[in-house]
Amino acid sequence: MNQASxxxxxxxxxxxxxxxxxxxxxxxxxxxLEVAGMADTLAAGRILIGTQPDVLxxxxxxxxxxxxxxxxEARAQIPSIKIIVVSIFGDAHSVVRAIEAGADGYLLxxxxxxxxxxxxxxxLNGGAPISPAVASHILVRxxxxxxxxREKLDAPLTEKEIxxxxxxxxxxxxxxxxxxxxxxPHTVADHVKSIYRKLAVNSRSEAVFEAVQAGLIRFxx
Numbered sequence: 001m002n003q004a005s006x007x008x009x010x011x012x013x014x015x016x017x018x019x020x021x022x023x024x025x026x027x028x029x030x031x032x033l034e035v036a037g038m039a040d041t042l043a044a045g046r047i048l049i050g051t052q053p054d055v056l057x058x059x060x061x062x063x064x065x066x067x068x069x070x071x072x073e074a075r076a077q078i079p080s081i082k083i084i085v086v087s088i089f090g091d092a093h094s095v096v097r098a099i100e101a102g103a104d105g106y107l108l109x110x111x112x113x114x115x116x117x118x119x120x121x122x123x124l125n126g127g128a129p130i131s132p133a134v135a136s137h138i139l140v141r142x143x144x145x146x147x148x149x150r151e152k153l154d155a156p157l158t159e160k161e162i163x164x165x166x167x168x169x170x171x172x173x174x175x176x177x178x179x180x181x182x183x184x185p186h187t188v189a190d191h192v193k194s195i196y197r198k199l200a201v202n203s204r205s206e207a208v209f210e211a212v213q214a215g216l217i218r219f220x221x
Contacts, residue, residue, distance in 0.1 A: 008124055009036035011053035013045035013070065014086065015063055019109065023057055023086065023116065030117045045070045052078060055120055059109075060087040060094060068101045075102030082123040086111070095134050105129035157198060157216055164191045166217045169208040 010027045012035065014020040020038055027033045036053040039045040042065040045058070049070065056074050060067040067085065074081055084105040085098045095106055104123050107116065108131045119129035157165070160181070167177045174192075178185045196202065199210045211217045 007032050007034040008054040008120075009034055009051075010055040010057060010120065011036045011045075011048045011051070012038045013040075013042075013048065013056065013058040013062070013067065014038070015040045015059060015061075019059075019086075022113075026113050026116050027120070029113075030120065033120060042067070042070055046073065049074045049077060054080075054082065055124065056081055056083045057086050057120075058083065060085060060089050060098065068097050071098060071101040071103050082120075084119055084123055084129065086116070106134045107131050108133060157195060157211070161191050161195050161198075162211070162216055164188060165195055165207060165211055168192070168204055169211075169217065 010033055012020055012023050012027070014023060017040070020040065024035050024038060027035050033055075036051055037048045039048045040063070042062045045062070045067075049056070056071075058067045058070060062070075067087070071083055071085070074083060082105075083103045084107060085103050086107050086109060087094065087098075088109045089095075098106060105119055105128055107119055107129065111119070111131065115131075122129045163181065164177055167180060172180070174185045174188045178188050181188075192204075192207075195207050195211075199207050201207045201210055208217070
């Protein structure tokens with residue numbers, strides 16, 4: 001006799017009572033899902049997360065704080081949890097903050113029951129359900145960040161910085177780069193700090209990527 005698959009437990013954190021009940025109804029009517037509990041505040045949500053749910057449906061605008069806080073806490077406490085934001089806020093800032101905090105999906109309020117149920121199933125299967133309008137905001141934010149980096153490159157790298165970065169990109173260490181250019185390792189470090197600042201990056205790989213994209217360094221075939 002085949003045993004039924006265990007139901008995924010879905011926690012709902014939403015201060016709007018009508019929407020909270022709508023989400024609960026969607027969960028209970030979807031195969032292999034069950035409501036783990038509901039909360040209408042950040043504080044109550046923290047208690048609910050302690051029950052170790054499999055999925056978290058969460059609003060961002062809660063009476064006692066921003067849902068992004070709970071997203072980050074839930075991700076830290078339960079690495080395997082799947083998190084879907086259901087919010088009226090679809091602007092790029094809110095979307096990116098939620099995703100950076102650990103959200104797996106993002107739906108705008110007003111999503112129809114079929115879309116909501118599908119989103120939960122999708123996220124449990126490893127997908128990242130995102131409303132089309134939200135996806136467009138993410139693309140806009142990415143373009144803005146790219147343009148901001150290009151603006152910073154109006155103060156281009158010096159010839160020495162380009163040479164240092166090119167050697168670093170080839171895998172040379174600071175001491176090796178210092179010997180190649182007859183400078184001290186401290187001077188190499190100073191060049192790297194300047195490169196990072198100009199390219200608005202925090203690592204060698206990011207610096208190389210941005211410099212290649214901007215055409216500042218090239219590698220011979």
